[in-house]
Amino acid sequence: MEVLRSASMSEISYEIRGPLLQLATQLERDGEDVIKLNIGDPAAFGVTAPEEVLAAARDAVGDAAAYSEAQGLPAAREAVVRDYERKGLRTLTPDDVYLGNGVSELTSMALQALLDPGDEVLIPAPDYPLWTAATALTGGRPVHYLCDEQAGWQPDLTDLTAKITDRTKAIVVINPNNPTGAVWPREVLEHIATLAGVHGLVVMADEIYDEILYDGVEHVPMATLAPDLVCLTFGGLSKRCRVPGFRAGWMAVSGPRGAAADYVAGLDTLATMRLCPNVVAQRAIPAALRGRPDVHRLTGPGGRLLEQRDRCWEMLTKIEGVSCVKPRGAFYAFPRLDPRVHGISDDARFAYELLEREKVLVVQGTGLGWPRHDHFRMVTLPPAGELDEAIGRLGRFLDRRLAL
Numbered sequence: 330m331e332v333l334r335s336a337s338m339s340e341i342s343y344e345i346r347g348p349l350l351q352l353a354t355q356l357e358r359d360g361e362d363v364i365k366l367n368i369g370d371p372a373a374f375g376v377t378a379p380e381e382v383l384a385a386a387r388d389a390v391g392d393a394a395a396y397s398e399a400q401g402l403p404a405a406r407e408a409v410v411r412d413y414e415r416k417g418l419r420t421l422t423p424d425d426v427y428l429g430n431g432v433s434e435l436t437s438m439a440l441q442a443l444l445d446p447g448d449e450v451l452i453p454a455p456d457y458p459l460w461t462a463a464t465a466l467t468g469g470r471p472v473h474y475l476c477d478e479q480a481g482w483q484p485d486l487t488d489l490t491a492k493i494t495d496r497t498k499a500i501v502v503i504n505p506n507n508p509t510g511a512v513w514p515r516e517v518l519e520h521i522a523t524l525a526g527v528h529g530l531v532v533m534a535d536e537i538y539d540e541i542l543y544d545g546v547e548h549v550p551m552a553t554l555a556p557d558l559v560c561l562t563f564g565g566l567s568k569r570c571r572v573p574g575f576r577a578g579w580m581a582v583s584g585p586r587g588a589a590a591d592y593v594a595g596l597d598t599l600a601t602m603r604l605c606p607n608v609v610a611q612r613a614i615p616a617a618l619r620g621r622p623d624v625h626r627l628t629g630p631g632g633r634l635l636e637q638r639d640r641c642w643e644m645l646t647k648i649e650g651v652s653c654v655k656p657r658g659a660f661y662a663f664p665r666l667d668p669r670v671h672g673i674s675d676d677a678r679f680a681y682e683l684l685e686r687e688k689v690l691v692v693q694g695t696g697l698g699w700p701r702h703d704h705f706r707m708v709t710l711p712p713a714g715e716l717d718e719a720i721g722r723l724g725r726f727l728d729r730r731l732a733l
């Protein structure tokens with residue numbers, strides 16, 4: 330008997346871990362030295378976690394055998410509330426916080442509780458594809474609003490406005506952005522909040538990179554600009570504490586409680602259905618959120634993440650026909666390959682050939698919701714030597730194309 334996947338599965342893909350990763354794994358098995366720049370996992374590149382966070386998880390094991398409250402341990406939710414207070418979001422209580430097995434799980438919960446078939450969600454393009462896939466899986470319709478490379482990858486507000494319809498239920502803001510590294514300024518966020526208010530949209534603010542900022546740029550939490558809107562803010566330990574394997578994330582619901590009561594009841598039901606998030610990881614959250622985030626040492630002067638961002642950007646932009654908006658946050662670069670220089674018309678083919686010939690794995694831009702075949706994403710996480718090697722191989726690959 331043939332077993333077919335559901336119709337909704339054929340709507341979605343997740344190219345960051347797509348077929349090219351399988352090929353990369355096969356090449357590694359065959360003894361090739363593959364440089365994998367596809368996944369934003371700092372731990373995999375030796376950007377180690379704070380010792381106190383690891384110690385808190387180690388110490389927690391003995392006490393973490395039982396399920397916790399469905400929303401998560403009160404002490405961990407309290408720590409999340411305090412952390413947002415430090416960032417200027419002062420209206421939360423622990424009841425507003427849902428802990429999850431990473432932001433990934435909470436994204437699905439937030440959308441499942443909101444969407445009916447055909448409801449639309451505005452998602453930035455390029456996107457972090459989880460939002461697009463999770464929307465489609467619930468039967469919703471992802472609608473992409475363009476970000477403008479010429480404007481440092483700020484959202485195109487005219488395009489965004491034009492895409493609001495009477496089916497639009499929510500708008501997703503990813504700030505700092507994956508894949509572009511853009512950090513959206515206050516005025517842009519205020520404009521989005523105004524639009525959301527006028528059209529009655531729920532705001533979903535994925536701010537998982539909010540502590541990973543360069544060059545003194547300011548990050549403004551969306552919820553502080555939208556006190557009158559139902560706003561869900563997403564964060565977690567994966568990036569700021571470099572423990573993505575812990576699967577420790579959270580979602581904080583702010584805004585008018587009365588208006589959100591029915592939706593929140595839906596979230597509560599979904600939270601109970603997954604019983605609870607990983608309890609060992611939850612127990613690390615209070616230790617992780619105590620004091621100033623140590624990741625600032627890595628993103629400030631002399632810090633590893635800053636130096637790698639700089640090195641990556643400088644090396645990429647020296648390659649003929651490659652340009653790149655300098656990332657101001659997160660740890661990705663989203664370079665452009667000038668089609669007139671390299672003649673690339675199929676970015677998936679480009680990524681495939683780069684892997685096959687030079688053993689470097691990147692993600693093609695169209696796999697991240699970008700409508701043209703002229704971009705790719707790479708992480709800026711490898712240490713200097715590995716970055717040099719990877720970008721050197723990319724340069725060699727593109728030079729060979731020039732010679733054709």
Ligand code: PLP
Binds near residue numbers: 537
């Ligand atoms: N949101 C964004 C923008 C991300 O880049 C990622 C992971 O790369 C996630 C969410 C998922 O994070 P988590 O590890 O908390 O599931």
